[in-house]
Amino acid sequence: MDLMTNWMSAGAEIFLLVMVCAILIADLLIKQSGRLVTYMLAQITLLGCSLITVGTHENGVVYAFHNLFVDDLMSDVLKLLTYLAMSMMLVYSRQYLTVRGLFTGEFIVLALFAMLGMMVMISANHFLSLYLGLELLSLSLYAMVALQRDSAIATEAAMKYFVLGALASGLLLYGMSMLYGATGSLELGVVSNAIQYGVADKNLLVFGLVFVVSGLAFKLGVVPFHMWVPDVYHGAPTAMTMLIGSAPKLAAFAFATRILVEGLQPLVQHWSGMLIILAVASMAIGNITAIAQTNLKRMFAYSTIAHMGFLLLGLLSGGVEGYGSSMFYAVVYVLMSLGAFGMIMLLSRVGFEADTLNDFKGLNQRSPWLAFMMLLLMFSMAGVPPTVGFYAKFSVLNAVVQAGHIWLAVAAVMFSLIGAFYYLRIVKLMYFDAPESHEPIAVGQDSALLISVNGLAVLLLGLLPGALMSVCAVSVQQSLLLH
Amino acid sequence: MNFETIVFYIFAALTVFAALRVITARNPMHAVLFLVLAFISSSGIWLLLEAEFLAITLVLVYVGAVMVLFLFVVMMLDINLVRLREGFWRWLPFGATLAGLMVFQMVWVLGGIDSIGGIEPVKHAADYSNTKELGRLIYTDYVYAFELAAVLLLIAMVAAIALTLRRRKDSRSQNVADQVAVKRNDRVRIVKMQAEQRVTGQLSENKE
Numbered sequence: 001m002d003l004m005t006n007w008m009s010a011g012a013e014i015f016l017l018v019m020v021c022a023i024l025i026a027d028l029l030i031k032q033s034g035r036l037v038t039y040m041l042a043q044i045t046l047l048g049c050s051l052i053t054v055g056t057h058e059n060g061v062v063y064a065f066h067n068l069f070v071d072d073l074m075s076d077v078l079k080l081l082t083y084l085a086m087s088m089m090l091v092y093s094r095q096y097l098t099v100r101g102l103f104t105g106e107f108i109v110l111a112l113f114a115m116l117g118m119m120v121m122i123s124a125n126h127f128l129s130l131y132l133g134l135e136l137l138s139l140s141l142y143a144m145v146a147l148q149r150d151s152a153i154a155t156e157a158a159m160k161y162f163v164l165g166a167l168a169s170g171l172l173l174y175g176m177s178m179l180y181g182a183t184g185s186l187e188l189g190v191v192s193n194a195i196q197y198g199v200a201d202k203n204l205l206v207f208g209l210v211f212v213v214s215g216l217a218f219k220l221g222v223v224p225f226h227m228w229v230p231d232v233y234h235g236a237p238t239a240m241t242m243l244i245g246s247a248p249k250l251a252a253f254a255f256a257t258r259i260l261v262e263g264l265q266p267l268v269q270h271w272s273g274m275l276i277i278l279a280v281a282s283m284a285i286g287n288i289t290a291i292a293q294t295n296l297k298r299m300f301a302y303s304t305i306a307h308m309g310f311l312l313l314g315l316l317s318g319g320v321e322g323y324g325s326s327m328f329y330a331v332v333y334v335l336m337s338l339g340a341f342g343m344i345m346l347l348s349r350v351g352f353e354a355d356t357l358n359d360f361k362g363l364n365q366r367s368p369w370l371a372f373m374m375l376l377l378m379f380s381m382a383g384v385p386p387t388v389g390f391y392a393k394f395s396v397l398n399a400v401v402q403a404g405h406i407w408l409a410v411a412a413v414m415f416s417l418i419g420a421f422y423y424l425r426i427v428k429l430m431y432f433d434a435p436e437s438h439e440p441i442a443v444g445q446d447s448a449l450l451i452s453v454n455g456l457a458v459l460l461l462g463l464l465p466g467a468l469m470s471v472c473a474v475s476v477q478q479s480l481l482l483h
Numbered sequence: 484m485n486f487e488t489i490v491f492y493i494f495a496a497l498t499v500f501a502a503l504r505v506i507t508a509r510n511p512m513h514a515v516l517f518l519v520l521a522f523i524s525s526s527g528i529w530l531l532l533e534a535e536f537l538a539i540t541l542v543l544v545y546v547g548a549v550m551v552l553f554l555f556v557v558m559m560l561d562i563n564l565v566r567l568r569e570g571f572w573r574w575l576p577f578g579a580t581l582a583g584l585m586v587f588q589m590v591w592v593l594g595g596i597d598s599i600g601g602i603e604p605v606k607h608a609a610d611y612s613n614t615k616e617l618g619r620l621i622y623t624d625y626v627y628a629f630e631l632a633a634v635l636l637l638i639a640m641v642a643a644i645a646l647t648l649r650r651r652k653d654s655r656s657q658n659v660a661d662q663v664a665v666k667r668n669d670r671v672r673i674v675k676m677q678a679e680q681r682v683t684g685q686l687s688e689n690k691e
Contacts, residue, residue, distance in 0.1 A: 010627075017634065024641070065627035106645035113638045120631060132631040136638060143642030149649065207592050 009064040009071040012052045012079060013119050019045040020112045027105030035103050042090060042108045046083045053079050061479065063125060067187050070125035074257075074327075074479035077471060078122045078250050081331055085247035086115050088338050088450060093239030095444045096345040102147060102237060110147075111243060114140035118251035124258055127176045127186040131169075134219065137251065138165050141244055145236040157235025164218065164228040172215025178208030179264075188263035195266040206270050212259060213274050220252050222308045223281035233301035238348065238355065241297055242341035245304055246334045249311075253330040256315060257323060261480050268318065275316040280411055282309030287419035296355045299422060300340055303381065306419055307333050313412060314396045317403035323480055324473035325395035331468065332380070332392040332461070339377040339454040346370065346443050346451060360426055362435030370441065371430045373455030380458045382423035383416055388462035395469065491531055497524040509564070511557045519550050533607060536614040 007014065023045070027038045053076055061072040090111070097103035117136030124130040142165065146158035180186055182204045183194035194200055214225065221229040233241050260271055286306030293299035311333070314326025347354035347363075347370075354360070364371040380389030393416060400409045461468060501521035508514040522545045529538035621629050 021637075066624040068625070068627045104645070106641060109641060110638070110645070113634070113641070116634065126628075128625070128628045129631065132628055132635065135635055136631065139635065139638050139642065143638075143646060146646055149646070201596050203592055204596055207589075 005062065006064045006069075008056050009058075009062050010069055010123070011056045012049045013116065013123070015052050016045060016049055016112065016116050016119070019048070020109055020116065023112070024105070024109050027109070034098055035105060035108070038105050038108050039090065039094060039103075042112060043087060045112065046087045050080055050083045053083075067189075068126040068129045069123050071123060072475075072479040074254070074475040075123045077475045078254055078327075079119055081334070082115060082118050082122070082247045082250050085250070085334050085338060086111065086243075088342075088454070089239070089243050089246060091446050091450050092338065092342040092345055093242060095447060096348060097237070097239050099350045100148070100237065102239070104147075107144065107147060107239075110140045110144050114144070114243065115247065118247060121251040121258075122254040124255075125188055125262075127180070127188070127191075127259075127263075130255060130258060131173065131176065133251070134172075134255065135169065137248060138169070138219075141240075141248070144240045144243065145232060147240070148237050151235075151237075153235040154237060157232045160228050160235075161232045168215050168218030168225070170215075171211050171218065175208045175211025175213075175215060178204060178211065182208065188258060191263045192265055195264070205267060209264060209267055209270055210274070212264075213271055213278075216256055216259065217278050220256070220308045220312075221305055222278045222312065223285045223305060226282065226285070226305045229305055230298050230301040233304070234295060234298045238297065238341055238345050238353070241300075242338065242345070245300070245337045245341060249308075249330050249334055249337075253311065253327060256312075257326075257476075257480060260315065261323065272316040272318070275312045276405070276408065279309040279312040279316065280408070282306060282312070283412060283415040283419075287415045287422075290419065290422050293422075294357050296344060296357060296360070296426075297341075299357075300337070303419065303422075304337070306415065307381075310393065310396055310412065310416075313400050313408065317396075317399040317405070319399070319403070320473050320477050320481065321395070321399035321402055323476040324469070325392070325399045327472040327476055328465075328469055329392045329396055331472070332388050335454065335458060335461075336377055336380050336389060339373070339451065339458065340381070342447065342451050342454065343370065343374050343377065346447055347441060349439070349442060357426065357429060358436055361429050361433040363430040365435055366438065367441050370443075370451070373451050374430060375427050376455045376458050378423040378426050380462065382420040384420070386459070386462045388458050388465060391462055391465040391469075487531060491528065494524045494527040494531070498528070509568075511562055511564075512554070515550060515553050515557055518553075519546050522546050522550070532604070533611075533613060536617055 019041070023038060023041050026041060027035070030037050032038065056071075057073075057076050058071070061070060063070055090108070094103060097107065114137050117133045117138070117140065120129055120133030120136060122133075124133055142158055142162045145161055146155055148154040176186070179191060182200040183191045183198060185191055185194060195205060218225040218228075232244065236244065260268075264271060282305050286302045286304070286309060290299050290302035290306070293302060307329075311326050311329050314322050314324075314329055316322070317325075344353075344355050347359060360374070363374065376387060380387035383389045383393040385391075393412075397409045397412060400412065498521050501517045501524060504517040505514050505521065508517060522541055526538040526541040529535075529541065
């Protein structure tokens with residue numbers, strides 16, 4: 001493997017790192033109002049990354065840096081979607097953070113560092129790079145949650161996130177060390193081969209697997225490792241909540257598939273059983289607890305837990321349908337969650353957070369267009385046709401049934417029906433209740449345009465899901481199943 | 484059981500004991516010192532694994548620098564011990580049961596394993612340079628991971644500065660740079676005004 005291949009395949013990561021360092025210095029030296037220059041530089045960096053990712057795309061799977069890094073179709077697709085999600089996050093959160101005095105250079109730099117972590121996770125082919133990517137992401141997120149220093153609730157959220165995150169990293173590392181002891185390697189492909197053909201002790205492997213799955217579940221935020229999710233989503237400033245709830249889910253999908261499918265495929269009958277328990281418990285507790293919430297951010301936190309349960313359903317079904325539908329679900333979830341948190345930020349203003357159910361009362365009278373966008377997003381989260389959320393749920397259920405878990409599909413449908421209640425309650429509040437306040441909604445032009453695009457994308461993708469679905473199916477086929 | 488195994492068990496037992504004392508010691512100072520003991524005994528285990536460089540680094544960096552800093556911090560902070568130990572006895576049965584259950588399960592699973600079936604580590608001669616080999620690996624096979632670890636440190640630095648550096652509005656500290664760079668015009672204001680006429684009568688009134 002020569003130097004040029006290494007540089008080419010990791011071009012986007014290297015460019016991003018160089019640009020983040022440049023932005024870090026430029027932010028210090030350039031006098032600017034409202035961090036406009038830093039913000040534009042960040043958006044240009046994201047654009048540059050996507051051009052490089054498209055430009056350096058090669059057919060097939062390329063390994064680089066002594067097999068620590070892999071460049072395949074799945075990684076390219078997921079990275080492009082990550083850039084898009086981060087760019088949308090920056091647009092949505094600019095006004096919200098500016099009026100709160102939080103739109104600082106550090107926020108933008110840490111967000112880009114978090115994205116570097118996601119990219120490393122997406123392209124990892126080695127337990128070491130998986131872990132380092134995860135830590136790059138987590139460390140940036142802990143700091144970002146704590147950035148609002150005057151808020152006691154944000155500091156508490158950051159503390160809980162940090163302590164539980166460190167515990168989860170410990171579990172993950174312990175599991176990895178067991179797998180290393182049993183197989184003698186940290187490289188995913190070698191581990192997989194060693195398990196398949198080697199003489200590694202099955203008990204030891206399963207012992208390591210339990211810890212790896214627990215660490216993974218912690219990071220995904222699925223029951224019973226979900227306790228941090230509501231507190232962090234609620235306590236963090238909404239822009240940070242949006243960041244945690246959007247793009248990292250793509251990286252988490254990549255992380256889970258790289259470890260479980262590429263590295264531990266021979267242990268599939270063990271981990272799919274564990275995932276069944278995690279998925280059912282998440283869908284049950286997530287959907288039922290969300291009903292009791294009056295704070296919207298907390299409600300979305302429980303809804304995330306339920307959605308992550310759905311994502312695991314696709315993973316445990318296996319095959320192109322299973323992994324493809326799971327990836328599709330992750331992409332769709334990111335789109336919906338960006339829109340939902342974006343709406344909370346749009347309705348917020350100086351000194352006021354629109355994060356309770358009452359704030360959405362009578363939104364239709366105050367702004368019919370925004371209410372319609374929220375309706376589309378909520379329908380999609382609930383899985384009402386013709387929005388894309390329906391198709392995402394449908395394709396996962398299809399994969400589950402094809403894998404032969406009929407009862408699992410029935411349970412998933414039941415819990416989705418329970419979950420539909422609290423999404424539709426928001427629609428009811430918006431359209432059939434009288435507004436509590438008549439404050440004008442001051443929306444920046446860029447975020448107003450973006451929320452329209454976001455809402456309509458949910459509808460359009462629901463009507464024409466074929467293209468995105470086939471991209472997901474082809475990329476998992478090329479990346480996960482062919483070698 | 485050969486001599487190496489005996490030494491391993493001594494160090495392992497010492498590490499577990501020290502780690503337990505870190506969380507059970509009443510005095511935070513003792514807890515920090517037990518953490519030092521845990522680091523030193525685990526560096527002994529690393530020596531047994533022929534990772535001499537890492538073992539020495541652990542002692543130098545963690546014990547020599549980080550833990551000393553820890554000691555200073557603990558001494559400077561006014562830690563309320565009563566509040567720290569609040570609810571300890573209340574939650575102890577629950578926590579102890581859970582921990583005991585986990586240890587029992589782990590022993591049960593791992594107890595039945597005779598050999599891990601992996602590759603035995605190669606024994607090297609006395610003149611084998613561990614440091615050189617580590618350096619070679621870090622800058623060749625693992626250069627990607629090494630660079631990422633460096634980025635991790637950069638993030639930690641940015642995060643630490645972002646979280647701790649902020650100017651308080653009511654701060655009374657002096658800014659030496661500003662004081663040095665001060666110009667005459669910043670301090671002295673020259674006001675041009677008409678010279679006043681002296682009125683003797685009023686002055687004498689004031690004197691009275």
